[in-house]
Amino acid sequence: MLFSSSIFLFIFLPAVLLGYYLLRGQRARNLLLLGASLLFYAWGEPVYVFLMLFSICANYLLGRGIDARRGGGRKTLLILAVVLNLGLLFVFKYLDFTIENLNALLGLQIPPVELSLPIGISFFTFQALSYCIDVYRGTAEVQRNILDLGLYISFFPQLIAGPIVRYNSVAEQIRRRTVDAEGFQQGVMRFILGFAKKILLANNLSVAAERAFTLAGAGELSTAMAWLGSLSYSLQIYFDFSGYSDMAIGLGRMFGFRFEENFNYPYISRSVSEFWKRWHISLGRWFRDYIYFPLGGSRVGKGKLLRNLFAVWLFTGIWHGAAWQFIVWGLMYGVLVAFEKLSGIPGRLRTKAGKGLYATLTLLIVNAGWVLFGAQSFDAALCQLGAMLGLGAAGAADPARFLFSESWVFLVAGAVLATPLIPRALRKLTAGREDRPLVAVGRAALYLLLLALSVSFLAMGSHNPFIYFTF
Amino acid sequence: MKKLFSLRNLTALCFLLFLAVFFLLSLKPFLRESYYAIRAGGDTALAESRFNDFLPGKEGWVTLNGGVQRLLGRREVNQRYRLENGQMTYIIPELDMEPIAQNTVDFARALEERDIPFLYVNLLFKVDEQDKQLPPGVEDFSNENADRFLAILRREGVDCLDLRELERAEGLDHYSLFFPSDHHWTPETGLWASARIAAALAEREPSLAADLSLMDPANYDRDVREGIFLGSHGRRVGEWYIGADDLSILTPRFETRLRFSVPELELVREGSFAETMLFPEKLEQTDRMHSAAYDVYTGGEYGLLRVENLLGGNGKRLLVLQDSFSLVIIPFFSLGYERVDYLDLRLWDGDLLAYVDETQPDAVLVLYNPGALEDNNTVMFDFFR
Structure with a gap:
């Protein structure tokens, strides 16, 4: 089930909220949330809910085992947990990619397994791994209640598109949490904001982006269409992904959870390194805590630093999808971050013009990166990047002008809303006046308008892509 | 809390x-x-x-959305395009016509072996080949597909009637032949098409000649219901975007006595044109998202609809393969013949040639519009199932 569906909004969410607030006691509420989460997952993937249950049971037993043992046995169980979780991910996500490459490399003819990818598997396996590692490190207490661990791994708000919640950041909240009216309202506002970002902006921007990717695949892309497509996709993926995160964070707050932020206006970054501190923050932190730091982080020699960086970025690329374009995309960021770390740029730039130029360059690189990320194939990505550099070859009819006339409003709105300008202005405007009737009514009217407009797009059955199937 | x-x-x-x-x-x-x-x-x-x-509240949501889209000046909404003249359409990509054309040729041959005349009638599509009215950069290939399809049929000696040629020859205003909020044509156009098809049939097979005065607009009363019809495009984009259309109820001034039967529903109606062909309750329905006032003619789509002219018509029996465009052809065209069986292959799953052998029609017609042409043998062209 997707948040951006009428069944979620009109049936699932009200039913779960009603049940949650009718029940008394954390245990009953957790049980309800676990049941709802499994139903949420089973709605679109009835078979793979058993995979989820297996993951919960196996990680529960491994966690208990790690906690109970000392010495070598403890490490063996941790290795087993890593192998099991990554093994699941490998079988469902990377096995066919591996077979395809082995066939190409060694001239073999191994048939592909063609397993469909369980939705959200990259998110929940990383969460399960985080639990086992945290228990091993002693940074979190073992979870003795399998139902509570099940809730952590399968909790529906962050199940299919993150944020990746590390166990030690929510362990206490699973045991004990409270919801106050203020927190609930914050959750509602955050959910509506994310819902609107996804449906009003991301979905409408996706039309031009997808058209450009299709034309690039056919080798019929003009320079104008290539740019329109790439800029639309850059904004689409931001509003889609951050919209999902906003919805997850908002839903979490409605049930008393506080998840960490996942996005922080990444397109205002002044460097590539800064971009990755603002984009998909939970994934960056996961890799930092569970790969980069254990390898020695940056407090090592240059050679090891490069190794550590490339390991993280290789995994980042692979995590996003089983295709070479994701690996190249990840490694591209590895090179850029290594360059910035070793050269001290942009910190060493003294002039405003230099810093501004570097920030612009960062945006252009990120934009080109998204072409690589979203294209139908590596060749199609090169075609689109070539077209952006003026090597385009439009087909009989170039749709750029029409699609721009259709989507310029969303492009402009997206560009403005990708910066903190409006939230800052609103905060300034309402600072100290939150309790005034006019502010309360105005705020409610604004959020209801966003909700109504978003629902109107849902009701229309308009284009509503889910772009995390490869994750 | x-x-x-x-x-x-x-x-x-x-x-x-x-x-x-x-x-x-x-x-x-x-x-x-x-x-x-x-x-x-x-x-x-x-x-x-x-x-x-x-x-x-589906209609309310869609209407709200259409209003917003209109304010934003968007011309593509929900895969529907607003033409320069304000009408709505969908578009068709360039398709390979060879498979369905070959199947049609084979079907015509099978009928030829049975000594049954065959006529393929190409109806009109919303987008006019010579005046597309589409936004710049948006292409529709429905007519080009139809041109290639008909060229293959003609090359193979299959008899065709292209209503686009008659439309041009008569200098008709193409877009006034259609509902602005729908891809279908109006009842007036259906009446016009009925007369042209009947005339073409008579021209090819004089023994099939029908009384064309039965399809003459001058012999019909016209009752216009204003703003009653929200077409299929309109249902996708909302009334605030496209508006609702007027719908004419055409009833003959001459005597009629018909039997209208739908075997799958065990529905049999007998009586005048108004008592058999018209379903006025379709005009009263308030749920415009799931009903269409257009269905006032014949009541909707059926797998098999048989219309018998109890006054005898011209004594000939026809078999017509058709789709929803014929809802406004059936009432008028049927008047000229003794019996016409209308099959919609999307809804009817029998053996077509066995049905032909069983009913022995005096002619078989296929009435499809260019929007129905596909690049493989989809159900509408699956004549040999």
């Missing part, structure tokens, strides 16, 4: 009220559509899609 009921938390309260109202209104359609999906052997996607179709 005791402090929830304060003005400060108005946003949360409104949201909860919104959820509560829509939850209560949605429960019934959700349970009904989920049950339907399960019974139909479908999955959750089917349940979801059907629930979305019956969302509480």
Whole structure:
């Protein structure tokens, strides 16, 4: 089930909220949330809910085992947990990619397994791994209640598109949490904001982006269409992904959870390194805590630093999808971050013009990166990047002008809303006046308008892509 | 949560009220559509899609959305395009016509072996080949597809009637032949097409000649119902975007006595044109998202519809393969013949040639519009099942 569906909004969410607030006691509420989460997952993937249950049971037993043992046995169980979780991910996500490459490399003819990818598997396996590692490190207490661990791994708000919640950041909240009216309202506002970002902006921007990717695949892309497509996709993926995160964070707050932020206006970054501190923050932190730091982080020699960086970025690329374009995309960021770390740029730039130029360059690189990320194939990505550099070859009819006339409003709105300008202005405007009737009514009217407009797009059955199937 | 009921938390309260109202209104359609999906052997996607179709306040939501899209000046909404003249259409990509043309040729040959005349009639598509009215950069290939399709049929000696040629020859205003909010043509156009098809049939087979005065607009009364029809495009984009269309109810001034039967529904109506061909209750329906006033003619689409002229017509029996465009052809065209069987291959699953052998029609016609042409043998061109 997707948040951006009428069944979620009109049936699932009200039913779960009603049940949650009718029940008394954390245990009953957790049980309800676990049941709802499994139903949420089973709605679109009835078979793979058993995979989820297996993951919960196996990680529960491994966690208990790690906690109970000392010495070598403890490490063996941790290795087993890593192998099991990554093994699941490998079988469902990377096995066919591996077979395809082995066939190409060694001239073999191994048939592909063609397993469909369980939705959200990259998110929940990383969460399960985080639990086992945290228990091993002693940074979190073992979870003795399998139902509570099940809730952590399968909790529906962050199940299919993150944020990746590390166990030690929510362990206490699973045991004990409270919801106050203020927190609930914050959750509602955050959910509506994310819902609107996804449906009003991301979905409408996706039309031009997808058209450009299709034309690039056919080798019929003009320079104008290539740019329109790439800029639309850059904004689409931001509003889609951050919209999902906003919805997850908002839903979490409605049930008393506080998840960490996942996005922080990444397109205002002044460097590539800064971009990755603002984009998909939970994934960056996961890799930092569970790969980069254990390898020695940056407090090592240059050679090891490069190794550590490339390991993280290789995994980042692979995590996003089983295709070479994701690996190249990840490694591209590895090179850029290594360059910035070793050269001290942009910190060493003294002039405003230099810093501004570097920030612009960062945006252009990120934009080109998204072409690589979203294209139908590596060749199609090169075609689109070539077209952006003026090597385009439009087909009989170039749709750029029409699609721009259709989507310029969303492009402009997206560009403005990708910066903190409006939230800052609103905060300034309402600072100290939150309790005034006019502010309360105005705020409610604004959020209801966003909700109504978003629902109107849902009701229309308009284009509503889910772009995390490869994750 | 005791402090929830304060003005400060108005946003949360409104949201909860919104959820509560829509939850209560949605429960019934959700349970009904989920049950339907399960019974139909479908999955959750089917349940979801059907629930979305019956969302509480669906027309209101679509209307609101259409208003916003109109304000934004958008010309593509929900895969429908607004033409320069304000009408709506969908577009068709360039397709390979060879497979369906070959199947049509084979079908014509099979009828030839049975000594049954065959006529393929190419109806009109919303987009005019010579005046497309589409936004710049948007292409429609429906007419080009039809040109290539008809060229193959003619090359193979299959008899064709292209209504586009007659339309041009008569200098008709193409877009006035269609409903602005729909891809279908108006009843007036259906009446015009009926007369042209009957005339073409008579020209080819004089023994099939029908009394063309039965299809002459001068012999019909016209009752215009203003703003009553929200077409299929209109249902996707909302009335605030495209507006609702007028619908004419045409009734003959001459005597008629017909039998209208739909075997699958065990429906048999006998009486005058108005008593058999018209379903006035279709004009009264308030749920415009799931009903169309256009269905006032014949009541809707059926797998097999048989119309018998109890006054005898010209004594000839025809078999017509058709789709929804014929809803406004059937009432008028049928008047000229003794009996016409109308098959819609999307809804009828019998053996077509066995049916031909069983009913022995005096001629077989296919009435399809260019929008029905596909690049493989989809059900409408599956003549040999």
